[in-house]
Amino acid sequence: MERPITGGCLCGRIRFQSTSAPIATRACWCRDCQYLAAGNASINLIFNKNDLTVTGALQSYQSTADSGNTMQRSFCPHCGTPLFSESSGRSGLIVIRAGAFDDPGLGRPQSFIWTDRAPTWGLIDESLRNHPRQSPAIPSPVDQPPPITSP
Numbered sequence: 519m520e521r522p523i524t525g526g527c528l529c530g531r532i533r534f535q536s537t538s539a540p541i542a543t544r545a546c547w548c549r550d551c552q553y554l555a556a557g558n559a560s561i562n563l564i565f566n567k568n569d570l571t572v573t574g575a576l577q578s579y580q581s582t583a584d585s586g587n588t589m590q591r592s593f594c595p596h597c598g599t600p601l602f603s604e605s606s607g608r609s610g611l612i613v614i615r616a617g618a619f620d621d622p623g624l625g626r627p628q629s630f631i632w633t634d635r636a637p638t639w640g641l642i643d644e645s646l647r648n649h650p651r652q653s654p655a656i657p658s659p660v661d662q663p664p665p666i667t668s669p
Contacts, residue, residue, distance in 0.1 A: 527594035532574035561616035
């Protein structure tokens, strides 16, 4: 990656940057994401949390997701832009909403999840990997074995 990935909220009080590329990009049709995305699927990029730097004061909301995990969703308290989500089931990973990136081209989904919750008019790209519920687990950095090094 040549340069950090950057973004922020609508009013500019929250800024972030990641020194690593996203692990995955998904469109989510779960009911919670429909609320966050004004009725549509939310487009989410998943990053290693340790590679993310955030400036500015966030506000958070906690709830239980359809998966049963506790979700902490963070947003700008001034303009309301939804920014981040963290799941109790995936420590070490952080989801960033695609609309918050300086480069909107980063948001092209690789798959759709919770497609069984999409409304009848909801668009789902059938050429991608799609899952009626949650997708298979993405290993978190804390779950991955250390790299093998030569003596």
